[in-house]
Amino acid sequence: xxxxxxxxxxxxxxxxxxxxxxxxxxxxxxxxxxxxxxxxxxxxxxxxxxxxxxxxxxxxxxxxxxxxxxxxxxxxxxxxxxxxxxxxxxxxxxxxxxxxxxxxxxxxxxxxxxxxxxxxxxxxxxxxxxxxxxxxxxxxxxxxxxxxxxxxxxxxxxxxxxxxxxxxxxxxxxxxxxxxxxxxxxxxxxxxxxxxxxxxxxxxxxxxxxxxxxxxxxxxxxxxxxxxxxxxxxxxxxxxxxxxxxxxxxxxxxxxxxxxxxxxxxxxxxxxxxxxxxxxxxxxxxxxxxxxxxxxxxxxxxxxxxxxxxxxxxxxxxxxxxxxxxxxxxxxxxxxxxxxxxxxxxxxxxxxxxxxxxxxxxxxxxxxxxxxxxxxxxx
Numbered sequence: 496x497x498x499x500x501x502x503x504x505x506x507x508x509x510x511x512x513x514x515x516x517x518x519x520x521x522x523x524x525x526x527x528x529x530x531x532x533x534x535x536x537x538x539x540x541x542x543x544x545x546x547x548x549x550x551x552x553x554x555x556x557x558x559x560x561x562x563x564x565x566x567x568x569x570x571x572x573x574x575x576x577x578x579x580x581x582x583x584x585x586x587x588x589x590x591x592x593x594x595x596x597x598x599x600x601x602x603x604x605x606x607x608x609x610x611x612x613x614x615x616x617x618x619x620x621x622x623x624x625x626x627x628x629x630x631x632x633x634x635x636x637x638x639x640x641x642x643x644x645x646x647x648x649x650x651x652x653x654x655x656x657x658x659x660x661x662x663x664x665x666x667x668x669x670x671x672x673x674x675x676x677x678x679x680x681x682x683x684x685x686x687x688x689x690x691x692x693x694x695x696x697x698x699x700x701x702x703x704x705x706x707x708x709x710x711x712x713x714x715x716x717x718x719x720x721x722x723x724x725x726x727x728x729x730x731x732x733x734x735x736x737x738x739x740x741x742x743x744x745x746x747x748x749x750x751x752x753x754x755x756x757x758x759x760x761x762x763x764x765x766x767x768x769x770x771x772x773x774x775x776x777x778x779x780x781x782x783x784x785x786x787x788x789x790x791x792x793x794x795x796x797x798x799x800x801x802x803x804x805x806x807x808x809x810x811x812x813x814x815x816x817x818x819x820x821x822x823x824x825x826x827x828x829x830x831x832x833x834x835x836x837x838x839x840x841x842x843x844x845x846x847x848x849x850x851x852x853x854x855x856x857x858x859x860x861x862x863x864x865x866x867x868x869x870x871x872x873x874x
Contacts, residue, residue, distance in 0.1 A: 575718040576836050582724060584832020585731045586793055588825045590786025591809040592738060593779025599755035599819030600775045601666070602676050606683040608783055608809065609802030610690035615654045615784025616791040616801065617698045620705050622646035631697050643706055651784045658780030661686075662773045670769075687803070695799040702798045705791050727789040734785055735825060738778075742821055751775060755819060808835070808848065811855045817868025826866050830854065 590612050597605050621628055623646040627636040641649075665686075669679055710721035742748040753761040754771045762768045783802075790805075791797035812831045816823025831851040838850035858866065 571717040573837075573840065576840055577833065578718045578720060580833035580836030581829065582720070582728055582793065582832070583836055584829035585728055585735070586786060586789050587805070587808060587812060587832050588828035589731045589734055589789065590783055590805065591812045591824045591828050592735070592821055593782045594809055595813045595816070595819060595821050595824040596751075596775045597779050598813070599821065600751065600758075600772050601670070601679075603666070603679050603683065604810070605779075606680065606806065607687040607690055608779070609804075609806035610687055610694060611654060611657070611780045611783035611802065612787035612790070612805060613694055613797065613799060613802035614657070614690070615650055615787035616705065616797040617694060617703070617799070618650035618653055618784070619643070619646045619788050619791070620703050620797070621698070622649055623705055624703070631693075647785075647788050650788065651781050654784035655777045655781035658776040658778075659773060661780075662776040666776070667769060667773070670772075687806075691800065691803055698799055700799060702796045704796045705788070710792075710795070723792050727792055730785070731789060734782065738782070738821060747771070747774065808851060811851055815855050815858055815865055817865030820865070820867045823865055823867035830866075 593611070594605060594608050597603055597608070622639050622641045623643055625638060625640045627638050629636045639646075665682070666679070669682065674682075706723075708723070710723040712719045712721055713725065740748075742752060750761065750766045750771050751774070753764070753766055754768050758768050761771075787797070787802065790801070794801075808831055809828075812827035813824050814827070815830055816825065816827030831854075834851045834854050835847045838847045842850070862868075
């Protein structure tokens, strides 16, 4: 078991990241003339009544805010979109790293992980909102109205607790009964549907915001960034650095890597495999909650199906970086985030996720094990 990251793997990751960003940027520049012409036509056809125009484009509280549109006059659109892609990639990595950790230690592709992302955000809303809320099956309404930070801490702790409960009463018994990985994956799909419908029944189908505070923009010259977004990036980097330190420098982290490499050998060497796996479930669900909260702040809102819509991107990021590689989730998420955001320069936003999946297919055709994954001998 190596104690340091393979430098060649890191170099490959950087090359793929640069090539992906360069390819999307080049395609966006090819379409820049068409975008400029469309902008001129829109400017000519724009209404002269400023009040009517402001009314027609003002977003409601329940609608997501387009982060690429709220830019300062001196910002560069390509650079601004690249920054948005990096931000989205970091937040996606925080939500995706749990998928990679669970797969690395158990071999399970957890389809219910997206609902853990949603649950973290909506539990935070449950504690922060000034509106009346209620608990499931309890016909009593009340208002909590806590500040955002204490609400987020309690929501993360509760979500981490759901990870402990899931492994204690569901996944651990299934492993003891030698249920195959495919059967466990089907169980996770059923759990995902059950959690999705439960969350919708509890919180409703409307889009909600965690805070009514506007994200004031900081002008950086060629791009700008919101204060809340910048704080979210810092929190994401600290959490990812903490995961890296845990895996590389702590005793439990080394035990986790040993279980990921060879569970039978790790058990023979005295490592409590079930305890390590349970810790991984707690970490994964807690990190998913943090990612859900930060993504809700970045998108200026959340809903019951946000995690389900992000699940495909999380799987793409984990697969692209290398299945079971915690650091691969970070690299894959950055590639996905930059590709998704940069593609909006030349195609419609409805098709931006298709670009990330196309890059995933191209990379896997050339390197089936992913960017940081290791080739395995079959047969």
